[in-house]
Amino acid sequence: MRKMTKLAIAVDLHRCIGCNTCALACKMQNNVPDGMLWNRVLTENCSLYDGAEGTYPNLTRTYLPLNCQHCENPACMKVCPTGATYKDEMGRVEIDYDKCIGCRMCMAACPYNARVFNWNEPARSTGFAYGDARVPERGKGIMEKCTLCKERTDNGEEPMCVRCCPADARIFGDLDNPDSEISKLRREGNVRVLLEEMGTKPQMFYVG
């Protein structure tokens, strides 16, 4: 029997400094076009980036990197009429771009606004495609999102956002392996998942 894998990313919010390196590393690696991000860094409960919660002098600030949560019960997968969105054997939620008909049902279903759609022909201000040549190109009318860097994680490498984080705030690993760093982190406690009440069972979690 094949060993099960459940790849996931965890973010240590005490370490995240909101530098956006992960957001741009992802954009670069995956050839994400202008006008959208697969991974975005948000300032929780604020209307301005780098804002703060509370009233002076009792202020707090939490940066929240947000990408596809690679849910165990993905709402997007259930509603995709062509089966373009699927959960693979490594526990990642992926999109088969050939099957996507651009109906955007998955976008309405995702509670996290994690998906981005190519409303226009993808534009790149560089004038050329960038990043990893293994990453497939997506044309207009196709949905895309964080793939957990499929091309890298297929080969045992870690996703680019994890690799590039200067604060070591992102931890990547196999949740089905009890000895992995990410599983140990989960057991330590002080862990939260986003929008738990929606029942999508996100594999991504946040510490602190």
Next chain:
Amino acid sequence: MDKTMKSPLVIALAVIAVIGAGTWVFQLMNGLGVTGMDNVVSWGLYLACFLFFGGLASGSLALAASIELFDLKEWKPIELPAVVCALVCICCAGLCVMLDLGGVSRVWRMIVGLNIESPLAWDMLVIVASIIVDIVFLRALAVGKNARTIACIALPLAILCVAVESWVFGMQVAKEAWGAMLAPVFVASSLDSGLALVLLVCLGLKSQAIEIGAGLLSKLSRLLMVLVAVDFFLIFCEVATAAYTGEALAELVLTGSLAPLFWVNVLVGLVLPFVILAMGENRQNPAIVCAASALVLVGVLCKRCWVLLSGFMVPNIAAAPGVTLGTAAAQTGGAVNAWALAGAYLPTLPEIVIVVAVFALAALAYIVVYSKVANKA
């Protein structure tokens, strides 16, 4: 039939439809970015019209099937127009979905490799079933055969169709504003808008020469009045509950960005027609009943819009700078144009032209199909 095809109205409608088709080609070439939709409000006018046409189709089909099943002999004159309305409208509903697709050339993937768990899959199946049932029903009426059997299937199918359309929205856990209540709300507005359409078509299209006697007119307008009241009650339940529990929906529709659509729906589309039809002498006046029907249709279209948009206006995770929009402005304008904390939507000119063309096509199709079928009957 020839005279129909050459009438100025038919030619004008055909021209509008052709302009719409050209605009759709423009949209295919440039992408859905030519519309007002973005990564926050990812469904807009096209799907609002899909819901509108779907409701009209189900409402008129339910009306025709009821006339057959409950043997309402006095109502027979409107049965055939109702079935033609149902067929034309369900086809236009399907068309609206196709116009909204980003990759319409791959729509065959919905047949090969269909994911039966998806509400869109169920939607496709009920629409196809409705088209088949409508055609069988129409043929039965046209050649004078017994339509009772097909009416037995048509009535529950019509209601199922509306329910499935509501589930495309209501079964999404991600959107608080869309819930289980959407199914009865949609059924109510499909019934009153369907009846309003049939009344408008029968009374308004003089060339079709459909005889509605004073007795029938009075009954139909009284039914419309009751259906409008039910529609109002269900919306009231939904919004009052949201207001009491402090859900975002209440603020959005009562005083927020969706308020114009909501109040037009309620005041112009429900309260005003009800008040008009509440007076007996108005119910017997064809012109006034036509006007009230038109108001109901405007109101229901507004309703489809605010119900659809209500799911998108407030993203679940309230954090700056928000969601990356993916629009053309986002592509060229940098960070200022790329982010949004909340939903904002206005249809663009190409979107409006395409939708107007679909309405023109519906009217054109109705006129052509009805004259063909009425000649046979």
